[in-house]
Amino acid sequence: MSTTAGSGRVAVVAECARDAAVLVAAETAGGSGIGVICLRDDGKEGRAALDRALADASGRGCRVAGPPRFVTGEREAAIAGVVKELLALRPRRIRVPDPDPTHQDWDMEAGRPVYDEPDERAAAALVALRAAREYQVESSAPVLVDCRRTEPPTAHGAAVSCPRYPAVTGWLTEGFDGRSSAFLPSAAGVLRWTQQRRHGTAWDGPELLPGPRLMPGLRVVRDFSGLPHLFALRRTARKGGGDDIEIVHAAQYRTGHPLTPWHSLGSPNAGDAYKSRETGFPAAGFDAAGGLVVFARNFGHSVSFREQRPEGGWSPWRHLSGVRVADELVTVTTHKGEVELLARVRDSAAVVRWHRPAPDGEWAEDRTVPIAPRAGSMAAGPEPGTVVYRDLGTGEPWLWYLGSTAPVPLGGAAGEGPVTGVRGVEADGWSYSLLVRPDAGGACAVGAFAEGRPDAGVWWNSLAGAEPYGVPAAVLDRTGMVTVATLTGEAQLTVVNRESRTGGFEFGPWYTA
Known part of the structure; x- marks a missing residue:
């Protein structure tokens, strides 16, 4: 964070x-x-x-x-x-x-x-x-x-x-019963807060989830059913001295219930006392067929991936040849349900993209991505096939549609770190995408633009009353209610609900969980 x-x-x-x-x-x-x-x-x-x-x-x-x-x-x-x-x-x-x-x-x-x-x-x-x-x-x-x-x-x-580890995005999720969960890393493992009832302001937590010796980073990814999957790095001692770093994965299938056991995915450089320690932080994405692809930067500063198809087990780690990258990977799922990867180039503000025509196809490298992000600012956008980042020079958020010739400015340069959000928010008969980010002066800012039309302008509003530490998160539940959450510097979860499901973008008071 x-x-x-x-x-x-x-x-x-x-x-x-x-x-x-x-x-x-x-x-x-x-x-x-x-x-x-x-x-x-x-x-x-x-x-x-x-x-x-x-x-x-x-x-x-x-x-x-x-x-x-x-x-x-x-x-x-x-x-x-x-x-x-x-x-x-x-x-x-x-x-x-x-x-x-x-x-x-x-x-x-x-x-x-x-x-x-x-x-x-x-x-x-x-x-x-x-x-x-x-x-x-x-x-x-x-x-x-x-x-x-x-x-x-x-x-x-x-x-x-x-x-060292990427800011946690998408850490607020909704379960099948309509209640939300929040997942964030801590010194001793993953913390979870659980909403007591749907749309309510009372939450249980933080609960320290049982698990292995994790490093203090976390990736939260939702599958096509909306279930949250957690990815992290685990440190284990080697018999001959030193440590190995491996990627681990767990999922939550029922709100408030235990996670699945943490499953080790190994690492691109497993078994090497030196190379294993430089395993990059994992990025992951689910495709429309239910397949899961996990990416990580390897010791050679290129990208490695491992995947699980719905009908089978895990593939071995494979390496993508091409440009050397920093430890900053972001997965984006397209309208067709295909997973693509964006990575910031090592020692540069440039970005490289990997995509493939089908789950069993070969990955193709694209070095013509027309964006220059600040380090640590890239995140998947609220709409399929989009990425949001902060401009290297100005810090202003921009949105890029995969494959388009130019990005679109979103306004609101205050704050730092990733900008995230959700799509499909109804207001006055129109569908909007909603963005959340830290604002100047210790507030949380919410922005909205007509879905598919960020070029028409973004309306930003500052929600005073909470001082975010890290990246705020938003969730749109199946009834149309929007909840925004942030963590304070005292490690307290604070949440605010939109006042109307279909009206304007006014939010009520903040509540401390």
């Missing part, structure tokens, strides 16, 4: 003060209380860099929870020390480094990848993630984790960070 707005208590856990300074700079939410925990004292210069970052954060309206805390010792002692400090700080959000950085080269003599950052940084992230899990279990409260990649210093000399 990326922080866009919303105050709350946040802890930064890093290997040293200099690394902590980069993570502190990522906190843009005014009113946040920031505590810093370091596993090593890197001296006067590191502490000075952290002091400057904390001073800048104070200038943005953040509150600093005392001087940085330094925890020393071997792994188990360090984990216990971080847990102790977290219990003292009581954060609801924890920001840590990237536990599985991307390699930059390969050392042929040593037989291992070459990274442009120290091994200690990733080791510190693993200590922080283990401590965050234990802290959540001990405190019995939801804890959100934001893993951050550390990018090289910019031309101005400052390093920046960006999310």
Whole structure:
């Protein structure tokens, strides 16, 4: 999850003060209380860099929870020390480094990848993630984790960070009984909120769902029946030392009931102590025939996929040749029910598209996609065959129909991260597509345009009263009711219902679940 707005208590856990300074700079939410925990004292210069970052954060309206805390010792002692400090700080959000950085080269003599950052940084992230899990279990409260990649210093000399895992979209779903469920990742696993009755404002949760040792990311995909399927990354220890990363999948068939067991799909580079750790975050899509395709970036920075046809089992992992991509994949289902893949090109704002004429056909690569998105902003659009993204230069949302010559601007450049929504919303006898996104000043914005006609203009309205952390979500139930939900910086679910099923786009008050 990326922080866009919303105050709350946040802890930064890093290997040293200099690394902590980069993570502190990522906190843009005014009113946040920031505590810093370091596993090593890197001296006067590191502490000075952290002091400057904390001073800048104070200038943005953040509150600093005392001087940085330094925890020393071997792994188990360090984990216990971080847990102790977290219990003292009581954060609801924890920001840590990237536990599985991307390699930059390969050392042929040593037989291992070459990274442009120290091994200690990733080791510190693993200590922080283990401590965050234990802290959540001990405190019995939801804890959100934001893993951050550390990018090289910019031309101005400052390093920046960006999310390791994609923002969660489509996390609000409706079940067969008309009640909705919300799924979001936490330090200790997947959290679920369940609506007590259809159209109601009372929800049960958050419930920590049983499951394996998951990394703090989640992909929620609905099949053609509307059932939610969850995809995540699981870390498992190797017998010879180190860890493997594999893709896992579970589904919810009845609202409020247990998930199916988590099923391992392996990874494109399974069994390799180094390559497995760089498994990209999965993207998945269902086609009209009921087939499921799962994609992931592999160690070589290309795309691999595995699929399950309705009449059979899973195929082995296969590789798509072509341009090298970043760990940012989005699936889009067309009007014909075909699954297509969009991926941001590595080290570039360009996007490449893969499509095929039939489920048993060969994938074709298209490098003529006419969009340039900001990193982390792409998401499937509300209508079939569409993708919504933020323009690289302006941050304004745009919508592109697959195969069209040019995208369409949607207006409303405030906020950051993906813009999502639903289609088929009735209003005054017309069918509309509805969009949701974070707005400026810590609000949630709702937009609407005539279905199929975004070029005719988008009407945006800010729904004050809730401060979103991450990406808001919307669901249209089978009776035509629209519910919008967001998570606050204190990890509380807040929801608002449209006042009319067929009238205007007015919404009632926000309710805390």
